Amino acid sequence: MVSTDHHLARCLTYIDLNMVRAGVVKDPAIWSESGYAEIRNGRQRYQLVDRRTLAALLELSTLGDVRLARQSWIKASIEQKMLTRDTCWTEWLAVGSAEFVEEIKGGLGIRGRHRDVRNAGRECILRENEFRWGSLQSKSGL
Known part of the structure; x- marks a missing residue:
């Protein structure tokens, strides 16, 4: 492999x-x-x-x-x-090479707009934008 x-x-x-x-x-x-x-x-x-x-x-x-x-x-x-539970596989939307994660984000179209691609050490990840969710939560009183 x-x-x-x-x-x-x-x-x-x-x-x-x-x-x-x-x-x-x-x-x-x-x-x-x-x-x-x-x-x-x-x-x-x-x-x-x-x-x-x-x-x-x-x-x-x-x-x-x-x-x-x-x-x-x-x-x-x-x-x-x-x-043990690994957030890499349970909380992120995509895990892999930068090219793979960017391809997944692109495939999401408009739904991928507020999602972040980040380097997480051995891999890249696609996840929700924390700032965006934090802003929505504070406005809604959650």
């Missing part, structure tokens, strides 16, 4: 670990409704994950490579105790 795919890998791992964070399971492979379990264990009927597209987006050659990569991301996250 190349660095441009880092954001997708992080997002997938965060989602894969939702039920672990919630205390429902200790391993996301146990949660049969997850994309991780589908990639790891396979699903013949009602397949949800487009495996070829996912492999291409992650720049991995085979489904086996996708399985191994996702297993290593999950294992590393669990070992490093990276099981």
Whole structure:
């Protein structure tokens, strides 16, 4: 996987670990409704994950490579105790490269006008403009 795919890998791992964070399971492979379990264990009927597209987006050659990569991301996250809520994936509108985030903002049209693109360390983010919301809240008495 190349660095441009880092954001997708992080997002997938965060989602894969939702039920672990919630205390429902200790391993996301146990949660049969997850994309991780589908990639790891396979699903013949009602397949949800487009495996070829996912492999291409992650720049991995085979489904086996996708399985191994996702297993290593999950294992590393669990070992490093990276099981807390991350505002990056829960509060921001888009996360990724500057080009990706600007493209998302542009796609929002007029709805993107009052949203900020900011550099947040390893990634850029798209979020609501805090000043705008603060102004609206003070005017409305919230």
